Amino acid sequence: MQRSIATVSISGTLAEKLAAIRQAGFDGVEIFENDLLYFDGSPAEVRRMAEDLGLKIVLFQPFRDFEGVSAERLSRNLERVKRKFDLMHELGCDRILVCSNVSPETIADDALIVDQLGALARAAQQAGVVAAYEALAWGRHVHSYRHAWxxxxxxxxxxxxxxxxxxHTLSLNDPVDEIASIPGERIAFVQIADAPKLAMDVLEWSRHYRCFPGQGDFDLARFTARVIEAGFTGPLSLEIFNDGFRAAQTATTAKDGYRSLLYLEEQTRALMERERAARRASQPLFTPPAPPAHVGFQFLEFAVDATTGAQVADWLGKLSFRLAGKHRSKDATLYQHGAASIVLNAERDSFADAFYQQHGLSLCASAFRVDDAKVAFERAAGFGYTPFSGRVGPNERVLPSVQAPDGSLEYFVDEAPDAPTLYESDFVLTDMNGPAEVGPLDGIDHVCLSLPADALDTWILFFKTAFGFDAEPSWVVPDPYGLVRSRAVRSRDGSVRIALNASADRHTAVADALDTYHGSGLNHVAFRTGDIFGAIEQFVADGVPFLRIPRNYYDDLAARYALPDDLIDALAEKHILYDRDERGGEFFHAYTERIGRRFSFEIVERRGGYDGYGAINAAVRLAAQAQQRK
Amino acid sequence: MQRSIATVSISGTLAEKLAAIRQAGFDGVEIFENDLLYFDGSPAEVRRMAEDLGLKIVLFQPFRDFEGVSAERLSRNLERVKRKFDLMHELGCDRILVCSNVSPETIADDALIVDQLGALARAAQQAGVVAAYEALAWGRHVHSYRHAWxxxxxxxxxxxxxxxxxxHTLSLNDPVDEIASIPGERIAFVQIADAPKLAMDVLEWSRHYRCFPGQGDFDLARFTARVIEAGFTGPLSLEIFNDGFRAAQTATTAKDGYRSLLYLEEQTRALMERERAARRASQPLFTPPAPPAHVGFQFLEFAVDATTGAQVADWLGKLSFRLAGKHRSKDATLYQHGAASIVLNAERDSFADAFYQQHGLSLCASAFRVDDAKVAFERAAGFGYTPFSGRVGPNERVLPSVQAPDGSLEYFVDEAPDAPTLYESDFVLTDMNGPAEVGPLDGIDHVCLSLPADALDTWILFFKTAFGFDAEPSWVVPDPYGLVRSRAVRSRDGSVRIALNASADRHTAVADALDTYHGSGLNHVAFRTGDIFGAIEQFVADGVPFLRIPRNYYDDLAARYALPDDLIDALAEKHILYDRDERGGEFFHAYTERIGRRFSFEIVERRGGYDGYGAINAAVRLAAQAQQRK
Structure with a gap:
């Protein structure tokens, strides 16, 4: 499949854009006219820049308000478009996008429009170019692709x-299946954009909120499958107007765009296979290894030094974690409680050390238990994420890993029957044969990360592509000093869940954490228990300080739900937050105070199939944490 | 008039909010329920905090989804509301806001609703409180105030x-005049919010984009006039859900809110006077002095040191400014060209010096020529802007002034016939009686300021209240590294125009300028000429470097407008940008390169009544400036 992107989709000068687009892997580029106008050099120089990079200029765009006009206006428009044809020759581009007229003066007469588009076609023929006519969703007379066709x-x-x-098609809920019956050679160009579903004016929505495939809510696989089935042989080309992308790092956005097309191809191929499409794909589609079947977090690894390592170890001890082993060749220690494993890595001159130098006490790696680590790694690397390999001691396991967007590592771990486990091969275990102590925690329920505001979409794409996770709808939570946007991803089996929090505001808890970490950082680790009241009683007795929740919260809880007074009192006494879903599933959760202004632990109990994260309680938690920060 | 604000309108903890609200001048406060839930103390403590501040808790809100429900749900709702009545007693608040039901299950039966609201009223009577029933614009059955009434x-x-x-009323374009015929004593509460007109879902619009009166597009004066005419005697209370306000400084937002109510009262009084309202106002409305009749910029004053002062003086010399005088008692120099006057202030231990220490080379003051400086000052001070007075030498003029939101000064200057002018009294003029040299510039056309993203609304309110300026619609301009929001204000006679640019993105020209200035700063000063081609020829000959505009811009200009080739070539050669309005008015403008990464000068020529700022050319200018920054 050829892959292209419009220059308007990313930030920077035209030269920066072209270099980043090529570097990301694209074959082609649409030149958005304004990028040319702002470029201090001739169109021929743009052509040379693209040629030197090995990038094909597949489209010049947009040309507006051509058709459905008076005869006098038509001749002016023909003059105008011929000037652009000349410019396209200089650019070395044979295709121009002509958008349906949006002027209130458009003459709504199909016969007239056919005549005028005929004149356009003949002028294009004379110039040796092709005009691609597009129905804008807000076109005055022509707004559906079926009408344009x-x-x-x-x-x-x-x-x-x-x-x-x-x-333009999916924003209007226009049916897409008829695309498959358009002759592929009559489809002159295909632009791809996703978007979150928003209840707003379609023009504003289009101009500011488009995003890459996989970051929004549209069923792009179906749209693309119909295009492929039509026999279209040109590129899929991203055209994204997004306020965040305009301000983000050029190279990062271009790479995300490329990955998003790979992801779309995978989704499209899967759909076509499910549908047993009668017609074969006209072009090969990207086929990465299938996502791993996740069976949970293997371990979380913290970068520490002697002081912070002792501090975290003390917390873990109070949470009834036991010291389970020492690494054979590194200054790293394993703590376990139930299925939850935490590694504290203080090894000098290692990746963890470098991470510690940059971020201080932080989550430097996460390990995921998968069915086949090699295949899982190949998928992530196939989507262009950077592989990582560190020093490995004799007989120790080589863990395939890639770098997450913040530079932390994601390890893939599998276990073969009858082979030593990772812990057995890499750690001297303290009580290998002794009976494991039984504590109240069962394992890691989820992890929550604090991200810079402009990184949320990048992380969503990371987990969707590299891991094959699903993203849940996003929500916005008020912090006393701004807003926090939160979106969770999860493995298909629900065994791995990661909540992502981002905030554009400078004084929220998320921003405070990012300042502390110099970049992205852990917000909290949630441990699952079957008895939150017992667990918290034990942890409090062992000296764990829990985040204080105001009594007023509980009085309101009593008004909202018909909970017995003694339950309300028990919740209030232990500072446990409560949520209930529509099917009666219940969520009980409490947060520890923060460890050195960095992260906290959460203890959660899910009852009756509750599947969320207590989003309704996020605001009271953020307010309590803000109070604590003061 | 009593003035109130809802706690949800500003950022911070409840204690911070109450203190800032009182400090800003409000008499009353609405307690938004979540603020109480997040407060770690009893409702009685909130009551004491408010009492200690001298603040009346005028409303507890909101109570949702009470009416139009099944009998069983009604009894639960009555239980629920009684719990809130108890809480209100603790709070010392006798009024609760009850919003119309938004549930899809609402029973659309007015008789049933009247019954159920009757039950609510009796419960309220028993508890000694009043329920205020509000039609939400997105209420399921009840969404207009007329229906609610x-x-x-x-x-x-x-x-x-x-x-x-x-x-809720103005977002639906609901007619407001019927409000006047509702008996005033039956209006239990009045909430005030402005908003920009946006084509989006009304719920999203309400939750994120409300703003203070004067910052949006609603005709609030008419709404308020009808409320007053109804005989309402309670407070006007701001209830603003605004993402920016949630993250902004608590004290600044609270003060802006108070000023916005003063402004609304002034506008309301003016409307009622124009309408010669038959009924008298039920409450006194704020009556500041009328805005001054502006007759232009008197001078702009830059904070400089010896080096930067010489640098700016050199630029001014090349722009044919003449050294017109030296200040009698300060190290300040006056430059003039036509009606444009610039003061370079290098006085040690002065306000300018302090400003220079903080911001470097910067615009530290602007002086406005008005008909009556004392009255103009009284108006600005009446809206709560901080007066400033500095050292004044013998026989020098005392200039009344207030501080702008960035701490720079705004002077008001008037001239009495037969009295010495400001320049005569304060400066030793160099050629008082000699013939003034004639240069190509006529005066200052406008000034453009770079602001932090969250300061734009504050500055709009500043110019509307303190100066009585009008604000033009805002527009968004793409910079290569993000978006810039721009909005201009102007005196009613058009003699003073100020464009305000703000950007939330970190790498735009606006953000770059703010970094350089450590806070808000001057973007450019535009000088007006009657002959831009001649002026630029002269300035270029004198060594002024102009910002280079790409040739591609001019090729597109030729395609867009039927301009003769020689004009296109002349524009391109001199790097002059061009715009034309719908009535044929034309705008020619060119920018100098920036002076030490700080500000630039713009030369503009207006023909045929052109009244804008060449907004269409802002993107190409920002791209050229970005290129220059590299």
Whole structure:
């Protein structure tokens, strides 16, 4: 599959954009006219820049308000478009996007429009270029691709084709299946954009909230499958207007864009296989290894030094973790409680050390138990995430790993029957054969990360592509000093859940954590228990300080739910937060105070199939944490 | 007039909010329930905090989804509301806001609702409180105040009144005039919010984009006039859900809120006077002195040291400014060209010096020529802006001034006939009686300031209140590294225009300037000329470097407008940007390169009544400046 992107989708000068686009892996680029206008050099120089990079200029865009006009306006428009054809020759580009007219003065007469598009086609033929006619969702008369296709079909000229744009079609809930019956050679261009579903004016939505495939809510696989089935042989080209992308790092955004197309191809292929599509794909689609079947967190690894290591070990001890082993060749210690394993890594001159130097006490790696670590790694690397390998001692396990967007590591671990476990091969275990102490925690329920505001979409794409996770809907939570946007991802089996919090505001808890960590950081680790009241009683007795929740919260809880007074009192006494879902599932959760202004632990109990994270309680928690920060 | 604000309108903890609200001047406060839930202390403690501050808790809110429900649900709701009545007693608050039901299960039966609101009224009576029933714009069955009033009127009980909220009424374009005929004593509460007109879902619009009166687009004066005419005697209370306010400084937002109510009262009084309202105002409205009739910029004053002063003086010399005088008692120099006057202030241990220490080379003061400086000052001070007075030498003029939101000064200057001018009294003029040299510049056309993203609304309110300026619609401009929001204000006669640019993105030109200035700063000063081609020819000959505009811009200009080729070439050669309005008015403008990464000068020529700022060219200018920054 050829892959392309419009220059408007990323930040920077035109030269920066072209270099980043090529570097990310794209074959082609759409030149957005404004990027050319702002470029201090001739179109021929742009052509040379692209050629030197090995990048094909697949489209020049946009040309506006051509059709459905008076005869006098038509001749002015033909003059105008011919100037652009000249410019395209200089650019070395043979295709121009012509958007349906949005002017209130548009003449709503299909026969007239067919005539005028015919004139456009003949002018294009003379210039040796192709015009691709696109229905804008907010076009005055023509706003559906089906209408645009009827017009293009009626003109019936090789130099006029149809342009499809997933946003314009899916934003209107226009049915996509008819795309498959359009002759592939009459589809002159295909633009791809995802978007979150928003109840707003479609023009504003399009101009500011588009995003890469996999970051939004559209069923892009179906749209793309129909395009492929039509026999389209050109590139899939991203055209994303997004306020965040305009301000983000050029190279990062370009790479995310490329990955998002790979992901879309995988989703499209899967859909076509499910549908047993009668027609074969006209182009090969990216086929990565299937996502691993996750069976949970293997361990979380913290970068520590002697002081902070002792501090965290003390907390873990109070949470009834036991010292389970020492690493054979590194200054690393393993703590376990139930299925929850935590490694504290203080090894000098290691990756953890480098991470510690940059971020201080922090989560430097997460290990995921998968069915096949090698395949899981190949999938992540296939989506372009950077592999990592560190020093390994004799007989120790080599863990395949990739770098997450913040530079921390994600390890993949599998266990073969009858082979030593990872812990057996890498650690001297303290009581290998002794009976494991039984504590109240069962394992890691979820992990919550604090991210810079502009990194949320990048992380969502990371977990969707590299891990094959699903993303849940996002929500916005008020902190006393701003807003926090939160979105969770999870493995298909629910065994791994990661909540991502981001905030554009400077004084929220999320921003405070990012300042402390110099970049992205752990917000909290949630441990699962079957008896939260017992667990907290024990932990409090052992000296764990829990985050204090105001009594007013509990009085309101009593008004909202018909909970017995003694339960309310028990919750209030132990500072346990409560949520209930529509099917009666219940969530009990409490937070420890923060460890050195960094992260906290959460203790959670899920009853009756409750599947969320107590989002309704996030605001009271953030307020309590803000109070604690003061 | 009593003035109140809801705690949800500003950032911070409840204690911080109450203190800031009182400090800003409010008499009353609405307690938003979540603020109470997050407060780690009893409602009685909140009551004491408010009492200690001298603040009345005028409302507890919101109570949701009470009416239009099954009998069983009604009894649960009555239980629920009684718990809140108990809480209100502790709070010392006798009024609760009850919002119309938004549940899809609402029973759309007015008779049933009247019955159920009757039950609410009786429960309220028993508890000695008043329920204020409000139609939410997105209420399931009840969404207009007129419908809510019919229901309240039918219940006809002293403990149930109508709550009005300007957002809910004006967002639906509901006619407001009928408010005047509701008996004032039946209006239990009035909430005030402005908002920009946005084409989006009304719930999202309300939850995120409300703003203070004067910052948005609603005709709040008409709404408020009708409330006053109804005979309402309670407070006007701001209830603003705004993402920016949630993250902004608590004290600044509270002060802006108070000023916005003063401004609304002034606007309301003016409207009622114009309408010669038959009924007198039920409450006195704030009556500041009328805004001054502006007759232009008197001078702009830069904080400089010896080095930067020489640098700016050199630029001014090349722009044909003449050294017009030296200050009698300070190290300050006056430069003039046409009606444009610039003061370079290098006086040690002065306000300018302090400003220079903090911001470096910067615009530390602006002086405005007004008809009556004392009255203009009194207006600004009446809106709560901080007066400033500095050292004044013998026989020098005392200039009344207030501090702008960034701490720079705004002077008001008037001239009496036969009295010495400001320049004569304060400066030793160099060629008082000699012939003034004639240069190509006529005066200052406008000034453009770079602001932090969260300061734009504060500055809009500053110019509207302190100066009585009008604000033009805002627009968004792409910079290569993010977006810039721009909004201009102007005096009613158009003689003073100030454009305000703000950007939330970290790498835009606006953000770069703010970094350089450590806070808000001057973006550019635009000088007006009657002959831009001649002026630029002269300035270029004198060594002024102009910002280079790409040739591609001019090729597109030729395609867009039917401009003769030689004009296009002349524009391109001199790097002059061009715009044309719908009535044929034309705008020619060019920017100098930046002076030490700080500000630039712009030369503008307006023809045929062109009244804008060439907004269409902002993107190409920002791109050229970004190129220059590299």
């Amino acid at each position: 009827r017009l293009v079909d009626a003109v019936n000229h090789p130099n006029l084709g149809l342009a499809l744009d997933s946003f | 019919r229901l309240v009127d039918a219940v006809n009980h002293p403990n149930l009144g109508l709550a009005l909220d300007s957002f």
